Amino acid sequence: MSPLGSKPAPAEGVHLSPGAAVPSATPGAASGPEHVEVPTRYDAVLLSGFGGPEGQDDVIPFLRNVTRGRGIPDERLEEVAHHYRHFDGVSPINGHNRELRSALEHRLAERGLPLPVLWGNRNWKPYLNDAVADAFQRGLTTLIAIPTSAYSSYSSCRQYREDWADALADTGLADRVLIDKVRPFFNHPGFVQPFIEGVTDAVAAAAADGIGADELEVLFCTHSIPTGDAATSGGGGMYPRQHEAVAEYVMATAAPEVAWQLVYQSRSGPPHQPWLEPDVNDAIAALTGRRGVILVPVGFVSDHMEVMWDLDTEAVETATDAGLWVRRTPTPGVHPAFVDALADLVAERIEGRPAAQRAAVSSIGPWFDVCRPGCCANKRLGFRPAIAGLAP
Incomplete structure (x- = not known):
């Protein structure tokens, strides 16, 4: 087992119970149905985050965790570190997850599902292996995991599944702790509602400043990923399609008269590797006939x-210029509709909702x-051990 408070090493394998097709899964999920429609009892929820530094001394060690195995020297990591250093080395993500953990636990209790909500991160304290070990010590051996990402792709879904496998292997609990995951929740109405409200309010604010609907462009922004990863996402091109479907619904509900497009941000990786485009800043620079951008x-x-x-720094500066x-x-943060959506995702598995x-x-x-075979493959890295889905 890794020392307490450190990221686990990659798993070399997964535990499969006799007759099971999905590693470390509950009986209802073990055979690999697309949707688990039998009631399942859980002991706790495992809220799973990306993690982030909470001080200047954490920044480089955190980035080493994020890029582990890629051989990136600290000098290059420092080029990314300035984003964090600009905010005193503190990422907001851990604070938000503390708030979300508390809000979700409260909402579950209100819905008659008084489950404890555990919290573990992939790349910084508290780590997932520490959360799993703590769960076992407390007698919580059947967990339903919620990744803090809504869409299907390697980095937003499968990599969480790999990290749960790493945590189980690291703690030696792969045959004693079961972990299922909620479905990707990109189109749950509670996740979408905060975006509907945000667009509605922003269009109204623009109108109050004398900018008409035909003078606006709404840019739906998401993290870019390599085009190769996008091609395998959700079994085939689902990462952009899921975003487009959400954006279409938001605009049809909030502002059908306003133009919009899906754009990408936060590109990394070598320059020769193609990633999804257009970049948000390029999209802003290319706008014509517009006076405002949301x-x-x-x-x-x-x-x-x-x-x-x-967005708040670079894209806003591009638009202002x-x-x-x-x-x-x-x-969404801790918007009541979003918190209730996460509680509902847990409830539908407990109930075995069709x-x-x-x-x-x-x-x-x-x-x-239950993720399908080969879902969200990363062809550069190959198939690493993962749970909550059918092999490979």
């Missing part, structure tokens, strides 16, 4: 560093509970 962080559940730096009126709408009765908006129905 930035909607549809790919984020809270104000991550990518929101505070890439172009002479555009600009607003950035809120992330897929046809699950809450979902947009042209895409409720996504899978």
